[in-house]
Amino acid sequence: FLHAGRGVAAQGPSEWTSWGSWSGCSSSCGRGVSVRSRRCIRLLGQEPCWGNTHEYRLCQFPDCPPGAVAFRDLQCALYNGHPVLGMQKTYQWVPFYGAPNQCDLNCLAEGHAFYHSFGRVLDGTTCSPGAQELCVAGHCLSVGCDGLLGSGAREDHCGRCGGTNDSCFFVQRVFRDAGAFTGYWNVTLIPAGARHIRVAHQSHNHLALMGSDGHYVLNGNWAVSRPGTYQAVGTHIVYTRDARPEETLHVAGPTSHDLLLQVLLQEPNPGIKFEFWLPRELYGPFQAQVQALGWPLRQPQPREVVHFPTLSTILTPCAPHSTTPTDPCLPCPDTRGRAHRLLHYCSSDFVFQARVLGRHRQNQETRYEVRVQLVYKNQSPLRVREYVWALGHCPCPLLSPHREYLLAVQRLVSPDGTQDRLLLPHAGYARPWSPAEDSRVRLAARRCP
Known part of the structure; x- marks a missing residue:
């Protein structure tokens, strides 16, 4: 302290010196703490400085190697073979976690029913196994989002340290659409930058996640993934499933890439609840992207015959057969073989099992009304009843009403976007189921690039 001379009034309030440099980290692997300090300079008669003399922050290194001795275990082991309690007998010591103060070095004598406290643990020791809090100066402190221990600073849902959730929007909806057949249905797009994603439903259906590269993260390609934690799109995805049945997804975020949330439908959809937080600047583009996709991607088709004049100009069939009803149709080319199946499966937009309900011929087009029964591949939702179009009055292959087929079809959208059709290519893949x-x-599905 500085003292004023006799007869001289004290000058100015108490003041802190500048903070000193941060010390080295208390650990060489995993998490630890570093400290810096300052001094209070005050004159005689002045109040002490307000605040702390020491400040602690988290320091982080790569995880300790497997088999490394835990920090608290190491501190207890320092007393192995040394007399304690004024006795000559020595003990082997291991951590004891049942004592009141977690930041005391409480060690249990192996093979005995007592423990001893050796004072405080060293700064940077975890308060308990697996805990995020660390012991500093004998106190258990949590790590603030500002990196300071005990600061109490927390991130809001937008990811801002100390924020008030005013820089992002909350998206929360219930998806109730979908048909009644097995297949993948699109639920929503989850854009890059989303945080605190939660999805839940109660049914025997399965949630699926597809990345922006077209590869599945969960439950893709008709295979059900195990519950657990998955690393993808720059974050952890926690997937749970129980026997109630209930299925959930929890993603802390932020996501580094877009995700497509789908449902693999096996029974009618009772409703899928989903929510996430999105930065304000990303919400507008997200809305525009969803509207551009037009959920569901394929709109209901009209029940009556609609002429599609652009169809023949977009795809040109082989030489047409006679359109006279009394003229027999010429034989179709041979389309058997594994190579033909693989070519059409991999290049198609949809592969499904369907029952032909009816056939209608008009001009140079044939329209089949089908009931979709099992979906092997789909790039967007299918309805239970669909129209499949083929070119020509005698298309190849020719489908017979009341029979079931495996079909590989392509999606054809008119240039103005007003018509959306499923097209069975000439000499395409249509086999009796x-x-x-x-x-x-199913074997062909595994061999597509």
């Missing part, structure tokens, strides 16, 4: 054909098409 059978268990053997089902096995062949």
Whole structure:
């Protein structure tokens, strides 16, 4: 302290010196703490400085190697073989976590029913196994988002340290659409930058996540993933499933890439709840992107015949057969073989099993009304009843009403976006359904690039 001379009034309030440099980290691997200090300079008669003389912050290194001795275990082990309690007998010591103060070095004598406290643990020791809090100067402190221990600063849902959730929007909806057949249905796009993503439903259906590269993160390609934590799009995805049945997804975020949330439908959809937080500057582009996608991607088709004049100009069929009803149709080319199946499966937009309900011929087009029964591949939702179009009055292959087929079709959208059709290409893939054909098409799915 500085003292004023006799007869001289004290000058000015108490003041802190500048903070000193940060010390080295208390640990060489994993998490630890570093400290810096300052001094209070005050004159005689002045109040002490307000505030702390020491400040602590988190320091982070790569995780300790497997098998490394935990920090608290190491501190207890320092007393192995040394007399304590004024006795000559020595003990082997291991941490004891049942004592009142977590930041005391409480160690249990191995093989005995007592423990001893050796004072405080060293700064940077975790308060308990697996805890995020660290002991500093005998106190258990949490780490603030500002990196300072005990500061109490927390991130808001937008990811801002100390924020008030005013820099992002909360998206919360319930998806109730979808048909009644097995297949993948799009639920929503989750854009890059989303945080605190939660998805839940109660049914035997399965949630699926697809990345922006077209590869599945969860439950893709008709395979159900195990519950657990998955690393993808720059964050952890926690996937749970229980016998109630209930299925959930929890993603802290922020996501580094877009995610497409889908549902693999096996029974009617009772509703899928989803929510996430999105920065304000990303909400507008997200809305525009969803509207551009037009959920569901394929709109309901009209029940009546609608002429599609641009169809023949977009795709040109092989030489047309006679359009006279009394003229027989010429034989179709041979489309058997694994190479043909693989080519059409991999290049198609949809592969599904369907029952032909009816056939209608008009001009140079044939329209089949089908009931979709099982979906093997789809890039957007299908309805239970669909129209499949083919070119020509005698298209190849020719489908017979009241029979079931495996079909590989392409999606065709008119230039103005007003018409959306499923097209069966000329000499394409349309095989009568059978268990053997089902096995062949599933094998083809694994061989697509």
